[in-house]
Amino acid sequence: MGDDYNILxxxxxxxxxxxxxxxAYFEELAVSVLLKIHSQNSTFxxxxxxxxxxxxSILAKINNQEVRNDVYLEIKEFAPLLASxxxxxxxxxxxxxxxxxxxxxxxxxxFKVVQLKTRFTFIKYAAAAVVIFVIALGGLxxxxxxxxxxxxxxxxxxxxxxxxxxxxxxxxxNTVFEEEQLLAYHSTYNNTxxxxxxLDNLDEEMQYVSDEEIDAYFKENNISIN
Amino acid sequence: MIQQEDKELxxxxxxTASKEKAFTAxxxxxxxxxxxxxxxxxxxxxxxxxVLQNMFIKVWNGLENxxxxxxxxxxxxxxATNESLTFIEQQKRKYASSIDEEENGLSEKIVASExxxxxxxxxxxxxxxxxxxxxxxxxxxLRYYDEMPYEEMSRxxxxxxxxxxxxxxxxxKKIEDFIRNY
Numbered sequence: 001m002g003d004d005y006n007i008l009x010x011x012x013x014x015x016x017x018x019x020x021x022x023x024a025y026f027e028e029l030a031v032s033v034l035l036k037i038h039s040q041n042s043t044f045x046x047x048x049x050x051x052x053x054x055x056x057s058i059l060a061k062i063n064n065q066e067v068r069n070d071v072y073l074e075i076k077e078f079a080p081l082l083a084s085x086x087x088x089x090x091x092x093x094x095x096x097x098x099x100x101x102x103x104x105x106x107x108x109x110x111f112k113v114v115q116l117k118t119r120f121t122f123i124k125y126a127a128a129a130v131v132i133f134v135i136a137l138g139g140l141x142x143x144x145x146x147x148x149x150x151x152x153x154x155x156x157x158x159x160x161x162x163x164x165x166x167x168x169x170x171x172x173x174n175t176v177f178e179e180e181q182l183l184a185y186h187s188t189y190n191n192t193x194x195x196x197x198x199l200d201n202l203d204e205e206m207q208y209v210s211d212e213e214i215d216a217y218f219k220e221n222n223i224s225i226n
Numbered sequence: 227m228i229q230q231e232d233k234e235l236x237x238x239x240x241x242t243a244s245k246e247k248a249f250t251a252x253x254x255x256x257x258x259x260x261x262x263x264x265x266x267x268x269x270x271x272x273x274x275x276x277v278l279q280n281m282f283i284k285v286w287n288g289l290e291n292x293x294x295x296x297x298x299x300x301x302x303x304x305x306a307t308n309e310s311l312t313f314i315e316q317q318k319r320k321y322a323s324s325i326d327e328e329e330n331g332l333s334e335k336i337v338a339s340e341x342x343x344x345x346x347x348x349x350x351x352x353x354x355x356x357x358x359x360x361x362x363x364x365x366x367x368l369r370y371y372d373e374m375p376y377e378e379m380s381r382x383x384x385x386x387x388x389x390x391x392x393x394x395x396x397x398x399k400k401i402e403d404f405i406r407n408y
Contacts, residue, residue: 064373067373067375070375071369071370075398078395079399079401081405082351082370082398082401082402082405085347085348087371090341090349090352091271091339092271092339092340093265094271097271097275098258098261101253103249103253103282103283103286104279104283105283106283
């Protein structure tokens with residue numbers, strides 16, 4: 001037991017002697033660690049909110065991979081030859097095309113030209129005015145028509161028909177009725193010519209028609225003479 | 227360099243001081259994807275560049291009124307698609323007398339492309355794609371090359387997912403048949 005104690009003591013002493021620390025190491029340790037932290041921060045930076053969107057971007061990549069697999073499996077099913085083809089790009093693009101690509105936005109697109117807007121507004125209002133004018137013109141025409149009809153109706157309403165008929169002589173009335181009857185007769189037999197022009201020749205024409213022919217005509221048309 | 231989020235870029239675009247910077251960042255972020263999408267449609271680099279330029283000018287003019295209920299990416303793809311189809315339509319009308327009605331003249335452009343080799347499958351694939359009707363071609367390119375999910379395609383092309391799946395299926399079959407029999 002006494003020997004063990006002596007060995008331990010001597011080991012303790014020897015440990016402190018074996019590992020040496022630079023002078024003032026512990027006094028300067030905190031400063032050196034802080035310096036390292038600062039120097040690390042100034043060398044490596046991450047974009048703002050990088051870690052916030054990291055999970056999303058990794059998931060998006062995984063999803064893309066899944067879609068890619070879906071596309072492959074889908075086409076393999078119904079077009080195996082196409083599935084076996086690599087989606088190789090055969091068309092060539094000029095060197096540095098994408099690096100040098102610049103879009104020439106026309107100046108008129110970059111800045112709003114007030115005149116254009118004013119003109120557009122003017123055209124819009126002019127078109128609206130034309131439409132309104134046409135509608136108004138149509139309305140006015142209809143109104144005039146209806147006013148004329150109304151006036152005529154009022155005039156007709158004011159006429160005393162009975163009194164007016166009394167003013168016409170009996171002879172005149174008979175002539176009118178006879179003409180009306182003849183018109184009705186000729187329209188029934190499809191005579192397109194005006195009746196009063198052929199009446200003069202009627203008796204003359206009848207001279208050449210025999211009684212038998214007249215009787216046959218009456219029978220055909222079921223006309224009784226009595 | 228970590229790319230800026232679209233929302234952040236849109237906010238910056240609405241401020242006069244940072245408008246051009248934000249727009250440049252949007253171009254840098256999407257230029258390659260959009261260029262290739264257009265290039266596959268119009269074939270020649272010069273045409274693709276013209277369409278891309280016009281497309282970004284339209285983006286500049288419309289971005290201020292862009293409604294954030296759809297994604298910027300989706301909106302850009304829609305403009306690029308429409309501009310490409312308009313360009314092809316214009317070309318068709320321009321050369322209506324010299325181009326066969328069935329053809330759109332793009333196959334000739336492929337054959338005239340640098341490095342064209344009719345024996346290589348990848349060139350046959352390009353020829354086959356150009357034989358497709360325009361809208362089917364867009365669907366095929368978006369799915370096959372851009373690996374766009376149907377949900378997103380549906381927003382770009384304003385077509386139902388079912389119709390897009392059917393269209394892609396038909397397009398892929400037609401292409402495969404063409405390559406096998408060419």
